[in-house]
Amino acid sequence: MxxxxxxxxxxxxxxxxxxxxxxxxxxxxxxxxxxxxxxxxxxxxxxxxxxxxxxxxxxxxxxxxxxxxxxxxxxxxxxxxxxxxxxxxxxxxxxxxxxxxxxxxxxxxxxxxxxxxxxxxxxxxxxxxxxxxxxxxxxxxxxxxxxxxxxxxxxxxxxxxxxxxxxxxxxxxxxxxxxxxxxxxxxxxxxxxxxxxxxDLPDRANQWKAQASVLTRCNDELSSYVRNLEREYDLAKVAHDVADLGAPQAEQLVRETEEYLSNMGDGPRR
Structure with missing residues (x-):
């Protein structure tokens, strides 16, 4: 039930x-x-x-x-x-x-x-x-x-x-x-x-995401807030994935993620 x-x-x-x-x-x-x-x-x-x-x-x-x-x-x-x-x-x-x-x-x-x-x-x-x-x-x-x-x-x-x-x-x-x-x-x-x-849930979900993206693009403060949430989300995912890997693979994954997040943080800002 x-x-x-x-x-x-x-x-x-x-x-x-x-x-x-x-x-x-x-x-x-x-x-x-x-x-x-x-x-x-x-x-x-x-x-x-x-x-x-x-x-x-x-x-x-x-x-x-x-x-x-x-x-x-x-x-x-x-x-x-x-x-x-x-x-x-x-x-x-x-x-x-x-x-x-x-x-x-x-x-x-x-x-x-x-x-x-x-x-x-x-x-x-x-x-x-x-x-x-x-x-x-x-x-x-x-x-x-x-x-x-x-x-x-x-x-x-x-x-x-x-x-x-x-x-x-x-x-x-x-x-x-x-x-x-x-x-x-x-x-x-x-x-x-x-x-x-x-x-039609997939179409409605895509519409929800598109409307949210428009909202964030129109607000610099909100856009910065969402970028921070993205970094935290990605780091948490890496931490979860690392727990399932051996040491060499884990270190490589951490380096790749840190480089990705660093580049994302240096992206263009309005």
Missing amino acids: LCAFEGWNDAGQAVTNVIHHLVSRYDGREVRHIRCDGYYDYQAVRPMACSVTGRRKILWPQTTFYEITVAPGVRIFAQIAPEPNYRWQEYCRQSLRIAEEFDVDHIVTMGAMFADCPHTRPLPLDQSDRGCQCDMDREYNGPVGIPTVLDDMACSQGWDTTSLWVSVPQYLGGDECAQATLQILDRLSVLLGVDLDVG
Whole structure:
């Protein structure tokens, strides 16, 4: 079951758009809901007024579960909702009861966060896989969202879990980030062993990159900031690659990278 929540955990609408994309590209149907009662602050998550068949109606925030067939014999479930404001533990228990009802054996929580990363490189995508004998990630101390709580509760109750988090450049603001959605979808293809239909996401991702590049070219300060992020990204990648090499190859790789980064830093500036 794939789980995505709007709000704090969904920078650039990256993860909820994964669910929207799958529902639009495959044979999917709504199979369950969790009603909003007791879970939401309506001043934070407003009900929406709309017209349905000529009649005015109030739509309240709720959780929707979809059943989606992505390939012959391959069926997944997807949970999408605004992040609840209250009673998280009860909400997660209710979510897992629904997962149990549908014989789900693996919970995949997804999140997106704003971070210092350049749009000119692949966006950082972190994956954490845990079995039923698990502990919280000891490398992070700080606030968490409901994907982390749901992942932890699922793991403690015996589910295998995977947590996917993608980073979105914070300097681009809150616009939709198709590149992040595409990268998560590609990773899900690996997890499911199915080549998921990406539709027009590659074109939209290229458009996102092009618009970001135009923005940075028009702002000297932002352009310099992005170049620094690129250097940090490339150095981190080298450090990762060096760990997998022997000493002579590692030294050669470091020299080549230092020369490349030095030349990049001396490039023309506006």
